[in-house]
Amino acid sequence: MELELGPEFSRQFHQGEVWKNLVTWKGVSCWKCPLDLWSYQQIIYETRPEVIVECGVAMGGTTLYLADMLELTGQGTVLGIDLDFNWLHASVREHPRVELIQGSSVDPKILERVRKFIGDKRTMVILDSDHWVSHDQNRE
Numbered sequence: 001m002e003l004e005l006g007p008e009f010s011r012q013f014h015q016g017e018v019w020k021n022l023v024t025w026k027g028v029s030c031w032k033c034p035l036d037l038w039s040y041q042q043i044i045y046e047t048r049p050e051v052i053v054e055c056g057v058a059m060g061g062t063t064l065y066l067a068d069m070l071e072l073t074g075q076g077t078v079l080g081i082d083l084d085f086n087w088l089h090a091s092v093r094e095h096p097r098v099e100l101i102q103g104s105s106v107d108p109k110i111l112e113r114v115r116k117f118i119g120d121k122r123t124m125v126i127l128d129s130d131h132w133v134s135h136d137q138n139r140e
Contacts, residue, residue, distance in 0.1 A: 023061070025068070028089040030061035032128075037065060043124060044069045050076050050121035053114060055105035056129030057082040060092030066126075067097040079117055081105045082129065105129045 010033075023030045023037075030037065044052075044066070052066050057080040070076035080092070081101045092098055099117070103110040105127070 025061045025065040026091065028061035028064055028091065029059040030065060031058050032062050037062070040066065040126075041069050044073065047124065048073055048075070048122065049124040051118050051123045052076065052078045053118070053123060053125045054078055054080045055082075055125070055127050057085070057092075057100070058087055060088045062126075063098055064089070064092050064095060067092075067095045070097050079114065081110060081114070 021029070023032055023034055025037075049070075052070065054063055054066060057063050060080070063078050063080045066078045070078065077097050077099055078095075079099050079101065081103065082088075083102070083104055085093075085100060085102055088100075093100070101110060101113055105111075
């Protein structure tokens with residue numbers, strides 16, 4: 001279902017960079033729309049993933065959020081992949097349900113490490129690392 005104001009909300013939220021400063025989990029920036037986070041928890045509850053692969057971690061607020069959601073289900077690991085963990089909040093590194101891989105999520109060597117980690121586990125993947133398409137394009 002698309003709400004009439006949905007596209008306008010999305011445009012203002014992203015272009016106003018609300019996501020950069022105002023969306024946090026336990027004080028750590030998420031860089032996500034809260035509606036996405038709400039959708040993630042619904043998916044996690046319904047599908048009970050054993051692994052969540054998050055491509056694009058930044059400060060780690062979303063990684064921390066996902067790990068806490070998995071904690072509520074009593075199972076699972078978030079596998080966070082990013083080129084650079086210099087911005088990563090210490091609480092993310094310390095979370096028992098978080099594993100980190102530094103590198104490009106499209107690098108064949110990284111993909112092989114991910115495949116080995118996942119094995120035959122039920123997996124959810126969040127692709128949010130490579131923003132090569134302009135967000136300023138007019139979309140019909």
